[in-house]
């Protein structure tokens with residue numbers, strides 16, 4: 257069996273004295289879509305920051321392609337193929353859409369590969385090509401999310417880490433975003449995705465983890481979790497109402 | 499001299515001063531844009547740089563306004579003095595960042611700002627104790643060339659100031675908008691954490707901001723010496739506070755704002771001095787500072803609500 261693409265082994269994380277992640281284990285295999293569910297403030301975004309090296313584990317270790325990420329800079333992580341779609345999109349609002357895409361490719365050389373990646377983003381999001389010269393801050397929420405995903409793809413990632421990609425989007429856009437995520441995965445990118453929209457997320461994910469106040473309380477194949485009483489109660493019921 | 503000519507003359511003088519204030523204001527704005535820190539050490543980086551420029555010119559035997567150069571010799575000496583002064587000021591800025599600010603990164607509150615006040619005081623005393631409290635006659639190799647339009651006079655040194663200022667501001671504009679590092683700098687200013695997650699080495703961007711801002715202060719310092727033919731340990735405050743006002747007026751953090759704010763403060767200084775009274779200049783300028791802070795704290799081009807993490 258090949259080694260996992262990403263692995264958390266008993267990871268703890270703190271903000272000062274505040275204990276956020278508690279002995280967390282995740283395993284993400286190459287080619288999968290894995291979803292991380294959990295209520296507000298359960299540590300989902302902190303998980304993403306630990307992958308990117310913005311938050312450093314206080315105990316335990318994160319492995320990527322079999323190697324520890326301890327002491328590896330964020331720049332180097334991006335260079336090795338980990339790219340984020342940040343919570344609430346976080347585009348550079350006073351830069352053009354094109355410049356935002358360039359920032360996604362910051363660690364990579366310009367040239368043929370850059371043009372190929374740009375073409376791939378345009379193929380996924382024709383709207384992005386139309387808005388290229390517009391300031392990112394002037395786009396609608398849905399358009400911003402397209403740019404945010406496109407920006408991450410410009411890093412040509414092996415592992416795409418998405419923090420609540422459907423947050424704040426209208427239902428039509430949510431549907432579209434999940435379609436795109438599936439398409440990106442089909443094209444060969446592994447996806448680790450934080451979501452509150454459990455219904456949609458479990459529909460496209462292979463496996464999922466459930467985080468509660470910083471600890472993994474449930475994990476397994478999506479199909480199993482969808483049958484789980486606890487999940488149905490805590491997440492799915494809520495979502496059908498919303 | 500008609501009233502119209504007087505105002506025109508003061509406008510020309512104001513543009514020269516304004517170009518200098520703008521260059522100095524850019525240093526406040528570049529650092530603030532990225533760290534949200536008012537770098538008070540910038541005042542005396544300017545002052546120290548004016549002495550470095552003086553020493554650079556003296557290396558060529560230029561002293562006072564007696565040794566006049568022309569042609570290639572003049573261009574060469576001035577280019578050398580600008581390059582040395584800007585580089586030295588840039589290095590001082592980087593040293594301040596590395597030694598006194600980087601260790602405080604991530605510390606909340608006013609610690610970093612207070613540190614810059616301390617560094618400012620150290621620079622001030624370093625010059626006061628080594629050079630002394632007197633005024634230095636600034637070496638100036640520029641021949642006195644003037645063009646007269648009616649009663650309105652344009653001097654060679656003013657043309658030099660405008661050329662230097664325009665070249666530096668265009669270069670900064672090109673760097674910030676059209677280079678990979680410049681774009682990373684803007685991205686960092688708009689959302690530092692997001693920029694980091696794109697792979698930007700934010701510490702490096704901070705160093706570049708300090709280097710550029712301080713180097714521009716170096717250019718302003720040499721311009722100051724050549725324009726007024728003197729420097730002293732106190733000029734960091736007299737000139738620096740006006741440049742700081744310019745940065746706030748334009749909207750601190752905004753590059754365009756610093757440029758426009760600098761020119762406006764220069765014009766307000768000369769035209770206000772003409773129309774009201776020279777001795778009221780400081781009152782006028784600092785009233786503007788207070789008014790802007792109270793009424794439009796984000797300034798002319800600033801963002802009242804920057805998107806920050």
Ligand SMILES: Nc1ncnc2c1ncn2[C@@H]1O[C@H](COP(=O)(O)OP(=O)(O)O)[C@@H](O)[C@H]1O
Nearest residue numbers: 271274276294295296297298299300301302303
């Ligand atoms: N930079 C920070 N400093 C201090 N506490 C933080 C910071 N970021 C997040 N937290 C706290 O850590 C907990 C987990 O946050 P987060 O990982 O963002 O949760 P989630 O994404 O699951 O909503 C929350 O209680 C939050 O308030």
Ligand SMILES: [Mg+2]
Nearest residue numbers: 300301302343
């Ligand atoms: Mg979150």
